[in-house]
Amino acid sequence: MLKQSGYGIVIVIGLVLAALTVLEYFMAINHIGAALLMLVATLKAILVIYFFMHVSRLWTAEGGH
Amino acid sequence: MRIGSLGLVRGLVGYFAGLIVGMAVVVILRLALGMSAWDQEAVWVGGLISAIIGFLLGVGAMSDWLKWTRGIETPLHHGPPAGKPAWTRYFGVDYNHKVIGIQYGVTGLFLLVVGGSFALVFRTELADTGISFLQPGTYNTFLSMHAWVALASILLGVGGIANYLVPLMIGAEDMAFPRLNAFAYWINVPAIVTLLISMLFGWDSGWTAYPPLSLLGPVGYQMVFLAIFTIGLSSILGSLNLIVTMLMMRPKGMTLFRMPILCWAILATSIIQLTATQLIGQAFLMLSFERSLGMPFFKPIYDAAGVNIGGQPILFQHLFWFYSHPAVYVFVLPGLGVISELLPVFARKPLFGYRWVALSSLAIALVGFLVWGHHMFTSGYQPYLRVVFMISTLLVAVPTGVKFFSWLGTLWGGRLIFPTPMLFTLGAISVFLIGGLSGPILATAATDLFLHDTYFVVGHFHATIFGGFVFPFFAAIYYWYPKITGRMYNETLGKLHFWLMTPGFWLMSLAQMTAGTMGMRRRIADYDPALGVQNVQLLVTIAGFVIAFSILIMIYNLFTSAEIGVLAGNNPWRSRSPEWQIPSPVPEHSYARPISIVGEPYDYGLAGSSYVAMAGAGDD
Amino acid sequence: MAAITTAAQPTALHHDTHAGHDNYAAQLRMNRLGLWLFFISEAFLFGGLLATRFFLWGADTRPELDQTIGLIVTSVLLISSVSMRLAETAIERGNRRAFSIFILLTALFGLIFLAGVMVFEWGLFPSIYQGHLTPWDNKYGAVVFAMTGMHALHVISGIVFILIVWNLARKGSFSPERHWGVESCAIYWHYVDVVWIFFYPALYLIGNAVHIAAH
Ligand code: HEM
Ligand SMILES: [Cu+2]
Numbered sequence: 042m043l044k045q046s047g048y049g050i051v052i053v054i055g056l057v058l059a060a061l062t063v064l065e066y067f068m069a070i071n072h073i074g075a076a077l078l079m080l081v082a083t084l085k086a087i088l089v090i091y092f093f094m095h096v097s098r099l100w101t102a103e104g105g106h
Numbered sequence: 107m108r109i110g111s112l113g114l115v116r117g118l119v120g121y122f123a124g125l126i127v128g129m130a131v132v133v134i135l136r137l138a139l140g141m142s143a144w145d146q147e148a149v150w151v152g153g154l155i156s157a158i159i160g161f162l163l164g165v166g167a168m169s170d171w172l173k174w175t176r177g178i179e180t181p182l183h184h185g186p187p188a189g190k191p192a193w194t195r196y197f198g199v200d201y202n203h204k205v206i207g208i209q210y211g212v213t214g215l216f217l218l219v220v221g222g223s224f225a226l227v228f229r230t231e232l233a234d235t236g237i238s239f240l241q242p243g244t245y246n247t248f249l250s251m252h253a254w255v256a257l258a259s260i261l262l263g264v265g266g267i268a269n270y271l272v273p274l275m276i277g278a279e280d281m282a283f284p285r286l287n288a289f290a291y292w293i294n295v296p297a298i299v300t301l302l303i304s305m306l307f308g309w310d311s312g313w314t315a316y317p318p319l320s321l322l323g324p325v326g327y328q329m330v331f332l333a334i335f336t337i338g339l340s341s342i343l344g345s346l347n348l349i350v351t352m353l354m355m356r357p358k359g360m361t362l363f364r365m366p367i368l369c370w371a372i373l374a375t376s377i378i379q380l381t382a383t384q385l386i387g388q389a390f391l392m393l394s395f396e397r398s399l400g401m402p403f404f405k406p407i408y409d410a411a412g413v414n415i416g417g418q419p420i421l422f423q424h425l426f427w428f429y430s431h432p433a434v435y436v437f438v439l440p441g442l443g444v445i446s447e448l449l450p451v452f453a454r455k456p457l458f459g460y461r462w463v464a465l466s467s468l469a470i471a472l473v474g475f476l477v478w479g480h481h482m483f484t485s486g487y488q489p490y491l492r493v494v495f496m497i498s499t500l501l502v503a504v505p506t507g508v509k510f511f512s513w514l515g516t517l518w519g520g521r522l523i524f525p526t527p528m529l530f531t532l533g534a535i536s537v538f539l540i541g542g543l544s545g546p547i548l549a550t551a552a553t554d555l556f557l558h559d560t561y562f563v564v565g566h567f568h569a570t571i572f573g574g575f576v577f578p579f580f581a582a583i584y585y586w587y588p589k590i591t592g593r594m595y596n597e598t599l600g601k602l603h604f605w606l607m608t609p610g611f612w613l614m615s616l617a618q619m620t621a622g623t624m625g626m627r628r629r630i631a632d633y634d635p636a637l638g639v640q641n642v643q644l645l646v647t648i649a650g651f652v653i654a655f656s657i658l659i660m661i662y663n664l665f666t667s668a669e670i671g672v673l674a675g676n677n678p679w680r681s682r683s684p685e686w687q688i689p690s691p692v693p694e695h696s697y698a699r700p701i702s703i704v705g706e707p708y709d710y711g712l713a714g715s716s717y718v719a720m721a722g723a724g725d726d
Numbered sequence: 727m728a729a730i731t732t733a734a735q736p737t738a739l740h741h742d743t744h745a746g747h748d749n750y751a752a753q754l755r756m757n758r759l760g761l762w763l764f765f766i767s768e769a770f771l772f773g774g775l776l777a778t779r780f781f782l783w784g785a786d787t788r789p790e791l792d793q794t795i796g797l798i799v800t801s802v803l804l805i806s807s808v809s810m811r812l813a814e815t816a817i818e819r820g821n822r823r824a825f826s827i828f829i830l831l832t833a834l835f836g837l838i839f840l841a842g843v844m845v846f847e848w849g850l851f852p853s854i855y856q857g858h859l860t861p862w863d864n865k866y867g868a869v870v871f872a873m874t875g876m877h878a879l880h881v882i883s884g885i886v887f888i889l890i891v892w893n894l895a896r897k898g899s900f901s902p903e904r905h906w907g908v909e910s911c912a913i914y915w916h917y918v919d920v921v922w923i924f925f926y927p928a929l930y931l932i933g934n935a936v937h938i939a940a941h
Contacts, residue, residue, distance in 0.1 A: 048815055055808035062800060062926075066793075069931035075785040078927040085923045093811045094913040094920075099758055175890045177899050282756045346763045354756050380763060384770040392778075392872065400862035401871065403778070407864060415864040415938055421781050425774060 054092045061085050111190065113198025114295070117165030121296050124160020129153035146325045147398040154300055154332050161296035166199045167289045182284060185694050199292060201284035204692060206291050207270025208590070210262050211583075213294065215661070217259030218576075222654050224252035228631075233647040235635045245631035246310035247326070253313035254301060254330065257437075258337055260571070262294060263579050264440045265340075268348055268372045271586070274685035274692065275366040277357040277701040277718075282350040290343040297336035304329035312629050314426060317404040317419050320393055328397065331390040338387040341436075345376035352376075359703035364717075366683050366707055367463055371443025374467035378432040378439075378474065386429035389422055423485055427478035434567070435474045438538075438574025439467055442509055444582045445531050449513055450708045451681050452528040453520025457708035458512045466505035466512075473502050483554045492551040499549040506542060510535075521711075526600030527679075530581035533608040538573025540615055541566055559629075562622025569615040577608075580660065587664065588674030592691040595671060599663040606656035614649035617642050682707060682717045754906055761910055765917050772921050775873050779928050782865045788933040789866035790858055792846060796930040799842035800922065806835030807919040814912045817895070820902040825895060829908075832915065833888045836881055843874050864938055873925055880918045887911045 065081050090096050109115055132152035133143050162168055170180040182201055186192040195205055196212075228248040231240040240248065269287065273280055281287045307326035311319045320327050352373055356365065392403045396417075407416030450457045457463065479487070479495030513535055522528070544566040548554050557563060580603075587595050621642045626633060633639060677686040684701055685692070702719050709715040813828035844850045847870070849857015859867035891911045894900065900908055 048812055051808055051811045051815060054811075055804065058804050058807075059801065062797075062804065065927055065931060066797060069927070072934075075927075075932040078931055079924070082924050082927050086920045089807060089916050089920050089923065093807055093916040096762070099762060175894075177894050177897050283760060286760075342767050346760055346767065349763055350756050350760045354752075354759060380767045381770045384767055385774050388771055388774045395861075395872070396868075401868035402862065402865055403782070403868055403872070409938070415866075417782060417865055417868065421778060424781070425778070428774075 050092070054088055058085055058088060061088075112194060113165040115197075117161040117292070117295065118299070120160035120162075120164020121157045121299060122160075123164075125153045125157035127160070128156025131156070145398075147328060150325055151328050151332065151394065151398055154329060158293070158296040158300065158332070158336055161299075162289070162292060165292050165295075167292040169199075170285050199288050201280070201288055202694070203269050203273050203281045203284065203287060204590075204696070206287050207266050207268075209266075209291050210269055211266025213298075214259045214261075214263035214266055214579075217255050217262060217298065219657070219661070221252050221255035221259055222657065224248045224255060226650060226654055228252065229647045229650045231631060232633075233644050235633055235640060237632055240631060242631045243308060243310055246312070246629065247305060247308040249629060250309055250312050250330075251301075251305055254334065257313065257433075258294070258298060258301065260437050260575050261337060261341060263575065264375065264436065265291070265344055267368075267440050267444070267579070267582055268375075269344070270590070271685065272348055272351060272369055272372055273355070274696055275369055275683060276352065276355060276360060277684045277697055277703075278351060278355040279695065279697065281347050282355060283347050286343055286347050290340045290347065293336050293340050297333040297340070300329050300336070301333035304333070314430075315390070315393065316426075317393060317396070317422050321397055321405060328394055331394040335387045335390050335394075338383045341379040341383045345379035348372055348376045349380065357701050357703055359719075363461060363464065364703055364705075364707055365464075366447060367457060367460065368440070368443040368447045370464040371439045371446070371467045374471035375436050375439045377468075378436050378471050382429045382432040382475070384429075385425050386433075389425035389429070392425075393422070420482075420485055420487060423482050424478070427481045428475075431478040431481065432471070432474045434570065435470055437571055439470065441534065441573075441575040441578030442538075443467065444578040444585075445513060445534055446509070446516075447683075448527055448531045448581060448585055449516045450710050451679050452525070452531070453517055453522055454710045455516055455520040456706075456710055456712065458515030458518075459508070460706070460708060462508050463512045466508040469505040470502060473498065473505070477502060480549050480554070483551045484558045496549055496551045500546060503542075503546060510539075510542075525584075526595070526597060526604060527581045527585035529601065529604045529608075530577050530584065533604060533611075534573050534577035534581060536573070536608070537569055537577055537611055537615070540612070541569030541571075541573050544569065544619060557622060559627055560622035561618045561626040561628055564628050565615045565618030565620075565622060568618065569611075572611055572615070580607075583660075583664070585679065586685075587667070588678050589685060589690045589692065591668045591671070592674060592689075593667055593671030594674045594678065595667045596663050599659055603656045603660045603663070606659070607653050610649045610652035610656065614646055614653065617645045617649065621646065682710065684718045687718055687720055750904065757906055757910065761913065768917070768921075771876070772924070775869075775876060776924060776928055779869050779873065782869055783933065786933045787936045788929065788931075789870055790935045790937055791870070791930055792858070793930060795842055795846040796926065799839050799847075800926045802835050802842065803839045803919050803922050806832045806839065807916050809835065810912050810915045814908060817900055817905050817908050818902055822895065825908075826892060829888055829892050829895075833885050833892075836885045836888070836915075840878060840881055840885075843878055847874055866936070866938065870929060873929060877918070877921055877925060880921070884911075884915045884918050887914060 061081055061084060065078060068078055068081070110119075129149050129152060132149045136145065136148065137143055173180050184202070186195045187198065187200075195202075196209060200206065200209075225248075228240060228245050231238055231245055269281070269291075272278075304326040307324045307329070309315075309320070309323050309326035309330055311323065311327075315327065315330065352365070352369055392401075395401045396403050396405065402416035404417040404419050404422045406414045406418065409415050446457060446463050477495060477499040479491050480499045483492050483495075524532075544562070548557055548563060548566055584595055584600055587593075621639045622628075624639050624642070625637050626639045626643070633643075674690055676688065676690055679686065685696075687701075688696060688698075697720075699720065703717060704719045705715050705717045707717050709717070809828045810832040813825050813832060816822075816824035816828055846855050847857065847859075849855055849859075859870055861867050861871040888911055891907050894907055
């Protein structure tokens, strides 16, 4: 059985993602280059993949949820 | 038994019903939007998409999934369909990987014959200068169809090898996702029908379908795009299934480095198919949309100031070759795996450098992603890219060389015997050598500038594909035939097949390369007598017919031997691989009990070594 | 232990080991791997579209799109991911009511996202909003429609998936221990969000907006 995740952490990650999106927007307004923007996007993607898609279940969970 | 109860028949009915419905829907939509009723591009695309879905619904490839969406559970049915003759299961949806493997393999052989006959048609035209019976447009249609039908046949043949053998070789009951497996096979069928329909309308660019030509030609292109997209979907789903099967379903004791070597080849192949295939799907989809909606991905549009605000044709070449170069390894890696699998059996010696061979498949697959630009030396991309792609391409020769040395090392000092599968294995090596040696000549930008788009390239890739796929595929067919049918093929006919086909092929590819160096271009219906290639061309045509004839001998052999061949027994080749430790033909549930692995796979001739342990199998 | 040349085989008809219910755990692990492999495969499709964008536009130009719309649809999709994750948490805790609410909310956010794309970016309904681009006039329109179109197709399939799962849950098909249907639907949805995480800067933020007069 996997450790159950709480509702709280989901909200926190959501807020972090929102903050990063706003950051992206202001980076773009200030013409900060493509590479850095893609870096922030990658960071967001990693957060989603790790916390929302719980990728680690691929190699940790022994079956059950 | 009613003919309408065959899945295939119901699928075809669904196909044509879907075609009509889809076309009608597009026409009605167009009228509703105030457009003219008929636009052949849009109407055909709509019709064909709906036709493919119609086929899948008709054949029943999605029935279980549709039930799942409504919460109905569907237990896996085993064995032939109730109340029908056993052979009918091959013509309908069946979830057993052995049935699906045969379906793949037989469809592949069928397409090989069809694609080969197209080649004979246009080869006959080329036997002499002047236009004899094929007008250039028709010639190009036959040539282009030959390529894609043959490529489809290879993909299906690879699917046949993989689906039939992988679960058997790892002692698994079936594939990880049996329904997905059946689905992945069946979507090929409407795709093939669609591809064949394209002939009625014609298309003339060759298999590469480069724009702008492919944007301008007849509507047959749309069918090709859709057909290839669908076959690509099959590759993706099939390879996904294979990867999961190999990673998750191996028996106790079978570490990755104790898998049969063919599985490694299939694993590497599947990685390519899973990923790169998306790019050709995308490229063909973009062509399709550019034709039907005018979205300018590839056609330049110049504004008043002379700036290009449209697309770029070269983008297509990048997308296309990002798949199509790795795809050539999809064609050959399984075949090279078959060679490595068979040689130790017939040399009664361990496979030389097992680990290196296993890893070389992966290396070829991965480096193969970085070399697509060697097809574009003359495309007009940045000149420095030529150097980059030349170096990366030549790097592929290293892992390929590893395989060659392993084969030599395995043969060296072996106690060789030469039944038909062994002959084809050796033939494969000799032919692949011809193809492999011509590769670096093309990979060197300086020489390729002269050889590009000549018959030299044609000679090169036929030698690689025959050496890497067709010969090993035939070897595999002869080798596993007794396991599949329980009977031996006719050895005399097998040898006859080999001794017609192999010299025929050597002759054909060397003659093609010669014609190329003499200035014969590819994809043209006619050539200048002053080139002096007439005799060479005649040779190619004759050799082509000899090869075709020899393949008919094989098909005859396969059909008759299934009835009258001598009973083969469980393990006629004295192989160590798991699939040979069970009865022939393989029973519905292949392994009565789970197997376990207790040693190295290829330790032939080492006293006291064993590979497979069959739990409770008794008394040996 | 039999040697490898063993031939004799009892002809058993059925694998009884496979009838057992502990199969679920093994199948679940295979399902997960299969789905992730599918994601890897699709990453090449979306990567190909991104490559197309950079090939045709370069890193220094982009179309004139409505920034407010971009920010709104991006936020909506992000919020939908949050609610989807909450739905999954709810089913893990056996809270079927909360699950229903959250997953329907997710579908609703998905629909809002779609509406945003279709009405505003695509300008499908000129009476509501006059779009900036058409698919056929130039490379900007073509690529914007290709990228958002392919993404929208995935959103639509995600919504259908959600509705199926919601309906199954209503019938009681899922339990806190066994809900692969919910899990797959959820991670598929997040995956579609991840794609947009890359598409958003590629379409809206990178490069300078170019104005092309319609011709
Ligand atoms: C030794 C490794 C290889 C090298 C260095 C190599 C190199 C090349 C090069 C440079 C070309 C482009 C020629 C041109 O169009 O001007 C080419 C074409 C081709 N090669 Fe290879 N190749 C190798 C192995 C293979 C293998 C294993 C296959 C497997 C089937 C293959 C299949 C093809 C095909 C199908 C084409 C023609 C594509 C077309 O229609 O234009 N090659 N090869
Ligand atoms: Cu290549």
